[in-house]
Amino acid sequence: MTTVDRAIREAFAPSGVLRASINFGNPILATRGTNGEPRGISVDLATELARQLELPLELVTFDAAGKAVTGVANGDVDFGFFAIDRVRAEEIAFSNPYVLIQGSYLVRSESHIRTNAEVDRSGVRVAVGTGSAYDLFLTRELKHAEIIRGSTSPEVVNTFLRDKLDVAAGVTQQLEADAQRLGGMRLLPGNFMQIQQAMGIAKSRGIVAAAWLNDYVVEQVRSGFVRDAIAQQQIEGVAVPDL
Template sequence: MRTSLRHIARTALLALAVIGLSGAPVRADGEAKLLAPSGTLRVGIYPGSPTSMVSDAAGKPHGLTYDLGGELAKRLGVGIDYVRFQRVADIVAAIHDGNVDLTVTNATPARANDVSFSQPVLSIELGFLVPAMSPIDKVEDIDKPGVKIGVTKGSTSERTLPTKFKNATVVPAESVKSAIGMFGRGEIDLYATNKPTLFEMSDQMPGARILDGNWGLEHMAIAIPKGREDALPLLNHFVADEQSSGALDTIQQQAGLRGAIKAKRE
């Protein structure tokens, strides 16, 4: 009996995903209860990155997570609650603990141990930001004794860069906002993260520049708590529709998201 109900639920998810991609609200109790069991879709965001949430000149919020979360809530026919954190690692932990329903983040194997991911939404380049008058002109100038590379605490950069650079020192920052202050105090010489965030930082640091090239890619996907995998067919249809309809391009433009490339379709 339990297997039969599970099969019915999966079939309903797929059918309603196709029907719901017209953009109209999907009043589907099964999907809404699975993705938003509290009756409200709790979306984890952190300020300062267009992949999550930024504000335009008029103070209106935009962002990949912010806008995709809002669009999905409309299609499910539920309310939305944006839950703010300082950094993405805290959001992933909150999703793991069931305190947040959804975010968009880098779908790494390590994070896949804690949350479940949709198909990729888009990919973004990873890079380095240096302040004005920095003697660092290229990536080859980084791996030297005394060079301090800033990273966001709990990020992919913090886990990855120590294996790439043996002589430079990796210095964790509590948030992107605090990292800008660390430049001014001489606590870091450059900052490593995804390029959309680096562009946002450079806008606040006259003369700052992003080094040519990249040191990898982040594959951004929708993250949900473990145990809700029956919702993945619906989420994958949602992602595919946002990509093919041009809605994803609009979201990127509104958020000023730079450094992104199209995700490979699975």
């Protein structure tokens, strides 16, 4: 390794072990395998990053995006996989996005709400996962509806049903799966936001490490690594950006 390479390795993994934040709160990024082990596109990207840095890899799992962001910002883990958001960007240096996903609204089949525009009205209560990209975005965008925060994004529909709320907001695929499993619900047409999923590292690790991480993501997108990982993980309804 050159001096620069050693500096980058030390910036990424001051403990000598590269600790990746893996968020089970977004099934597009990571799920549990048959034995409970983490699997998914974020695991694939983390594994390849550790290989290129020639560092041992430790996967540190979280059940919500907000907790994963805090882990990286506090230095409890070394990098992670997050939706780009300007609030998170105060502490996290984001790469270019490696995948684009959609955020949708779910309502009961008999709901009078038919369009995304009808959600932001007085008296409408919207369930979101605490600290999720949807929470951060809708906190800024909704002017009249009330946001009700559940514990994690996978629990949004449970919160929506239990508390008799009007709308659930989250990852399109997660909401579709819950609607098919439970019945009596429908997705509103279109999406209320497009989410740019990126890799991120604490800004305190320095601009050189942040730039190196961005170059890594661009390389994995352009080489077809990301597209192949999506196909292998059988992920549907996502797009790979043109970088």
